[in-house]
Amino acid sequence: MKAFEKNIRKVEPYVPGEQPQHKVIKLNTNENPYPPAPGVKEALMNMDVDRMRLYPDPTAGNLVHTLAEYYGVKDEQVFVGVGSDDVLAMCFLTFFNSDKPILFPDITYSFYKVWAELYRIPYECPALDDNFRIVKEDYYKENGGVIFPNPNAPTSIYEDLDFIEDILKHNQDVIVIVDEAYIDFAGKSAIELIDKYENLIVVQTFSKARSMAGMRIGYAISNPILIKYLNDAKYSFNSYTMNQTSLICGVEAVKDKAYFEEQVQKIVDTREWAKEELRALGFEFPDSKSNFIFVTHPKFSAKKLFEALKKANIYVRFLGGARIQEYLRISVGTREEMEMLISFLKEYMKENKGEK
Ligand code: PMP
DSSP states (O other): OOGGGGGSOOOOOOOOOOOOSSOOEEOSSOOOSSOOOHHHHHHHHTOOGGGGGSOOOTTOHHHHHHHHHHHTOOGGGEEEESHHHHHHHHHHHHHOOOSSOEEOOSSSOTHHHHHHHHTTOOEEOOOOOTTSOOOGGGGSSOOSOEEEESSOTTTOOOOOHHHHHHHHHTTTTSOEEEEOTTGGGTSOOGGGGTTTOTTEEEEEESSSTTSOGGGOOEEEEOOHHHHHHHHHHHHTTOSOOSOHHHHHHHHHHHHOHHHHHHHHHHHHHHHHHHHHHHHHTTOBOOOOOSSEEEEBOSSSOHHHHHHHHHHTTEEOBOOOSTTOTTOEEEEOOOHHHHHHHHHHHHHHHHHOOOOO
16 A cells, blocks of 8 residues: 555445446336426427526525425525435535434445445444334434435335334434435325424435436425535535536426326336236235335345346346345336336246245
């Protein structure tokens, strides 16, 4: 090791899912199989390219206002960023500055650990129970902050608002972040609790239910005081996080509520159909309330299945790691895509006896 290397900040980075550049059935990164709202395309076509000379609005005012109206909150209660990854990273930087460990589940979005390491934030990871449920009592102890997704990823399990409130009640002296990347496929959002709990931050994204992973838009909703702290950190880091195109397209996506609800319903219907089919093939999985299903099979190795699927140009996610070595995360695609997945699995199971 060269002497100068000892002062380099070394991190073990997050590994994103593959983005193959050839055509595949892509069920590996929880994207939406449907296009964004028609208004997004129209806005793009009508975009004034000359505006690209100028910096975008640093406050992202239009987008912030559109989201605030949509959720019935004030503009000062909304913070936007480059995907919820950016928003969450900013939250870690801003709110998790205690010597006490922050808490998040042992099986959860693997980026939390990466940010904690990057920012040198101490952390502890209480284990999910045997059914992959968060044990709320594990979050009653002293800590430097709490974060978890609801529904959790990759387990797909949604907990109701009583559960969230219980965690909030036991953690009034620290910031609690609920990462709702998949909430639109699940149930009630914790946004309705923000007036009641001044330490609560809810983070959502345009990447899943709004079909805009490629535009990178995420947001946090909280009270004006916490949003101000987030903005202070943002303006100390990069004033122009959101690009002009995303700002314009994001507004259009939020405006079309009917289209949004229709696409979400289609995905939920396909998910429920896929669950039945997978169950009939002997797969086991927690009851998904997300746009993905976290499956294991008593006879077939997850890794081998993953590889066989990939060979057939069907991409799913094998995360590996403790307790989930035998699991695959399968995003819910179109009904046709899921039918192709199921018929591949049927064939595979006929031809292979199973390794276990
Ligand atoms: N939170 C969770 C739980 C996720 O699964 C993801 C998707 N990888 C994100 C946040 C980040 O999504 P994005 O940055 O696309 O908004």
